[in-house]
Amino acid sequence: MTALRASSQPGPASRTAPGSKPVRRIVLDELSRGVVERLDPASAAYVNGSGLANASPMGMGLFRIEPVGKVGSVRTPTVQLEVRPKERLGLDRLLFLLGYAGDQGFREDCVAAVEEADLWSALAESLAQLADRALSRGVLQGYVNVEESLRTVKGRIRISDQISRRPGMLVPLEVSYDEFTGDIAENRILRAALERMSQVPGVRPEVLSRLRQLKGKLAAVTRLQSGAPLPVWRASRMNTRYQAALRLAEVILRHASAEAGDGTQQSASFVVDMSTVFEDFVGTALREAMAAYPGEMRLRYNALLNEAVRDTDRIVVQPGAVHLLGGRPAMVYDAKYRAATDTGASLSGDHYRMLAYCTSLRVPTAWLVYPGSGELKLRRILNTDIDVVEFPLDLSKPPAEILASVADLAQQSWGEVVRQATINR
Numbered sequence: 001m002t003a004l005r006a007s008s009q010p011g012p013a014s015r016t017a018p019g020s021k022p023v024r025r026i027v028l029d030e031l032s033r034g035v036v037e038r039l040d041p042a043s044a045a046y047v048n049g050s051g052l053a054n055a056s057p058m059g060m061g062l063f064r065i066e067p068v069g070k071v072g073s074v075r076t077p078t079v080q081l082e083v084r085p086k087e088r089l090g091l092d093r094l095l096f097l098l099g100y101a102g103d104q105g106f107r108e109d110c111v112a113a114v115e116e117a118d119l120w121s122a123l124a125e126s127l128a129q130l131a132d133r134a135l136s137r138g139v140l141q142g143y144v145n146v147e148e149s150l151r152t153v154k155g156r157i158r159i160s161d162q163i164s165r166r167p168g169m170l171v172p173l174e175v176s177y178d179e180f181t182g183d184i185a186e187n188r189i190l191r192a193a194l195e196r197m198s199q200v201p202g203v204r205p206e207v208l209s210r211l212r213q214l215k216g217k218l219a220a221v222t223r224l225q226s227g228a229p230l231p232v233w234r235a236s237r238m239n240t241r242y243q244a245a246l247r248l249a250e251v252i253l254r255h256a257s258a259e260a261g262d263g264t265q266q267s268a269s270f271v272v273d274m275s276t277v278f279e280d281f282v283g284t285a286l287r288e289a290m291a292a293y294p295g296e297m298r299l300r301y302n303a304l305l306n307e308a309v310r311d312t313d314r315i316v317v318q319p320g321a322v323h324l325l326g327g328r329p330a331m332v333y334d335a336k337y338r339a340a341t342d343t344g345a346s347l348s349g350d351h352y353r354m355l356a357y358c359t360s361l362r363v364p365t366a367w368l369v370y371p372g373s374g375e376l377k378l379r380r381i382l383n384t385d386i387d388v389v390e391f392p393l394d395l396s397k398p399p400a401e402i403l404a405s406v407a408d409l410a411q412q413s414w415g416e417v418v419r420q421a422t423i424n425r
Helices: 041-050 091-102 119-135 159-165 185-198 205-216 240-255 274-290 349-361 399-423
Strands: 024-029 035-038 053-059 062-067 070-075 079-084 142-150 173-181 256-260 266-273 296-299 321-325 328-335 365-371 377-380 387-393
Touching (some): 041 053, 041 266, 091 119, 091 274, 119 185, 119 240, 185 240, 240 266, 274 296, 274 321, 274 328, 274 365, 328 399, 349 365, 349 387, 365 399, 387 399
Parallel strands (some): 024 079, 328 365, 365 387
Antiparallel strands (some): 035 062, 053 062, 070 266, 142 173, 321 328
């Protein structure tokens, strides 16, 4: 049954300029069946366009707002809608899961979420702190390869370009050289994130001022075009002080958007699919943990389920991760965010899928990883020699303990391979 105004309050996110109407804050759990709220048509359209929730009109200015399997926050000039993870994870844990899947160096101290009551305040404050730390000793500089036309020689002449573009001409010359500059990938990413968070409505004035001051230090850096892929950077000794800020900046640029409306009115959204976040995190962390054992881990492994003469008749299954020994599958894993219930993993579809993986790959044991704090369970499939092991991963624990649990999963699954090899001798 739909709840009416289940969680709607001004809250800290509602700081507005004097004389303007306060922003209403609506907070939902991702498993909620929704609430009925009064929305203006523009806000309802923005919520629907964000992909965070569905806002269905009910008449008289009321809309039924229902989560659609994603979490995050959408802010318009009149309302802030937040959909939180089912385990009520804090923002620091959510960003840890997001960041670790992209870079194993991401840690919970990269965000200051515990000091802020809502997602936008936490993101803005965290970015301001980390960017200030990164720029405290000045703007990072590095070497960038430059190709341009000059009337004098600088660096090396690009002979092939000179011949193709200027046949028979001595000048200008097509040259290539390395320039020591601040216009590098790290600074472009950081500037873009500072710029985006500066556009988010509702950020506290003092934090907004800090963001703009920090962006001013990068004024000479090339601005990233909207929609363009992020430039590639690599962690090194030279950019150590930038790394935490860059990891958060990339999360913001990949998942947050901010756009201006009429006048000074702005809207912003930060939306992620928790199923994808969880599955990517487990795959990345498990591959890292399995690096301590022989073999090779492959993520999203394609396996053929049926015998087929034509390609169009093939049925392909794709487990989340498969560990190979000597080129042969030895372990199969799958992470299912939606599998968790109050009592454990799903007892139907996920187990059928794991059975299909084992049958296709000729692996005796499958490991089903799901978020939860229950006990590990082993289920023997009737009339087979196949076991499905349900492995809960408690996401409410500190990051170090979450990673320790994944390492335990790697150790237990490797132990099972060793045990099976001993039996089959």
